[in-house]
Amino acid sequence: MIMDEASKMNRLVKELLDLSKIESGSFKLDKTAFNLSSLIESVLDKYQPVLVEKGIKVELDIPEYLTVNGDAVRIEQVLVNYLVNAINHTDDKKEIRIQAVIQNEKVRVSIYNSGEKIPDKSLDKIWTSFYKVDKARTRSYGGTGLGLSVVKAIQDLHGNSCGVENLEDGVLFWFEVDR
Incomplete structure (x- = not known):
């Protein structure tokens, strides 16, 4: 239990430091061209044991090779935040869909999970630091309420958009990356 709590505190401190650096303007992106498809598959590989344990099905709809320009480490952080949220908020259908679509000079990546809609x-407010829609449920899996504010800050640094949409049977989060 102590190790679990220490891990949660470590994650909280890292997220606070990242957010603080970004908001102070002292954080610099390391933009390069990289294969977004490989990055998405790598993140999924890391979370495969959790997905299998929870019985979550992941449908992947991405081009085989998709070159984008951005800070790969920070884009991975965005992907991980969205994927962890999807894992934690999926319902009994246990469905997650990840899609990447080219839209002019941008690539839009979306992560959908079946489950409860976010109240209108x-x-x-979900992009605000420490905001939690369901505080009791978030506490049960260790959410800090910082993940989406970090996503927003990273996207703002890149000069790209991010967002969320309630769908009929779930929630879809998206972000854009430069081609």
Whole structure:
């Protein structure tokens, strides 16, 4: 239990430091061209044991080779935040879909999970530090309420958009990366 709590505190401190550096303007991106398809598959590989344990099916709809330009480490952080949220909020259908679509000079990556919609009054607030839609449920899996504010800050640094949409049977988070 102590190790679990220490791990949660470590994650909280790292997220706070990242957010602080980004917001202070002292954080610099390391932009390079990289294969987004490989990055997505690598993140999925890391989380495969959790997905199998929870019985979650992941449908992947991405081009085989998709070159983008950005800070690969920070884009991975965005992907991980979205994927962890999808894992933690999926319902009994246990479905996650990841899609990457080329839209002019951008690539839009979306991660959908079957599950409860985010209340309309919370849709704009979820990007705020420490905001949690369901505090009791978030506490059960160790969420800090910082993940989406970190995503927003990273996307702002890249000059790209991110967002969320309630769908009929779940929630879809998306972000853009430069081609």
